[in-house]
Amino acid sequence: MTTNYREIAANGLWDQNVVFAQVLGLCPTMAVTTSGTNGLGMGLATMAVLIASNIIISSVRMFVTPQVRIPVYIVLIATLVTIVDLVMNAFMHDLYKVLGMFIALIVVNCAVLGRAEAFAARNTVVASAADGLFMGLGFTLALVVIGLIRELVGTGTLFSQASLLLGPAFSFLEITVLPGYGGTLLMILPPGGFAVLGLLLAARQYMEHRIAQREEAASASPLATA
């Protein structure tokens, strides 16, 4: 079986994007996207878990029977998240203090279980790792976009406290777009997350619709394009 990596990448980033297309993992999405930095941190942590869980699950897929696959996957994912949590707490303590509360949330991200079910259980280890990488990237992208919009409207900044997450070298990312802006609390609270997600989903639908229309028009009148 040949693996189409281009398709894996396209699926992860756009066609099957965890947030915008599958609409999975909304609990962490809503909870942490109050700023671009938080979204980035959560996205990267989830990506690490996704890659690792996809690799482990695809490598034991021969032994796991369909009847008990769900408990097996859940135990494996929970173990993995706990180990990531412990290792980060021990060896990346400053980063852990910023991301710590997000890590446990990854267990309840059904996107991880979803990829185990939909992809890792049926594909090779390398393809599963690639799927984890691109699904994780797509998730990170979605969280950063939602986080940045909420942050900009909510507090008038972009990537505030990015240097806490990525190190002092990244302090250039921290931009105050609207100095002296009082902030819009609603955007920081959960309703803001739902509103932004809804608008983004609508925008995506609109774009897809337009593309489909254009393709239809092109195929309906082949002479016009010839």
Add this chain to the structure above:
Amino acid sequence: MNFEQLREKIGYHSVLLGVIGLATSAALALANHSTLDSIRAAEAQDLQNSLKQVLPDGLADNDLLKDATEFTRDDGSKVTVYRARLGGDPKGAVFKVAGRGYAGDVVALMGVDVTGRILGVRVIKHQETPGLGDKIEISKGRWITAFDGKSLAEPDTAHWGVKKDGGIFDQFAGATITPRAVVKAVKGGLDFYAAHKSEIFTKPALVAAKE
């Protein structure tokens, strides 16, 4: 019997689940064992850093983490008190206080000098609303420094509250519950210090007693 047939047996499922459970438990035990010391060290370092923030430089020359003692509050909860000494003389005490905020407990570390004046307060744990209640963090605002130098005598009991309640401490626009919880917790800390003042610096240290 080949593997395909074996997979269909009910016993295979049980054994599989058992093996997975055993393997993951072993992995967790191993991870826990190999990170325990580093996590403890990092947490001790955190505590040390927080202690430094609520005590002025040069106030103490002892290792506060080793000069800790434990008290039982009126409500039965335990509180660890770290004692600052300079050349053996008591200089101040640091302990945790907690108050019920808008979303869960707000935990703060406060330093008090021997006369009962506040040296500093830092919120170390909370789940308050981002952008509203989180201004109690030193990284988000200077509000928490309003406690520096305050004591039970200054302001008097009637003024130990947020401005909305007739006190002297600012509340934030849209968030009164959070600052109210912190003010109440700090006041409670001062009461605790006053009530135990005579024994705070004489009680034997916890760690020393264990060694």
